[in-house]
Amino acid sequence: MTNDRTRPDLDDTTVAALGKLSEALETVDQARGFLYAFHQLTGKADRLLQESVDLFDEAGAAQLAADLERDLVGRNVIAERWTFQIVEDFDENYWAAFRGYDARAREQLAGGDRHVLEARMKQRERTAGHPAHEAGPALTD
Structure with missing residues (x-):
């Protein structure tokens, strides 16, 4: 990293490209947050479903309780996967690759400096x- 976060040695197009890649990664990070929220909400729904099964059984609706338990409790949310598997697959195969390319671009073009576009702004x-x-740090008056 340099002492000047604005990286005057870089042309505007390179800085813009790094900024767009960073923005894209930040968007993927937001999507990842929603994916984790989906994971947690789906898990909560399954626990609530299990409670409803117990209450239906207690209320005398044994067949409905049995059908719900058989068909919905613990069901895959997409083919062959629970949400934790979706999250793991996303992290390992998409998010990690995206982060890797962002780091590569910053290292290759800006000596590892992050947010050069924002520093200039x-x-x-x-x-x-x-x-x-x-x-502030690494910017001059």
Whole structure:
């Protein structure tokens, strides 16, 4: 990493490309968060379903309880997978590859520096010398 996060040695197109890749990865990170939420919500739904099965059985609706337990409790949410398997597959085969390419691009083109586009934007948009507009680490006034 350099001392100047704005990387004046890089052309604007390279910085834009790194910024778009970073933004894409951030979007994938958001999708991953939703995937984990889906995983947790589906697990919660299955536990609630199990409670309803017990209550239906207690209420005398034994056949309905048995059918729900047989057909829905513990069911795969997609072919051959529970949600933990979906999350693991996503992490290992997509998210990891995406992160790897982001790291490769940053290392290859910007010496590992992250958020060069944003560092340039901060320098452009802040008011130098104004309190609360300080340059901060690895940026200059």
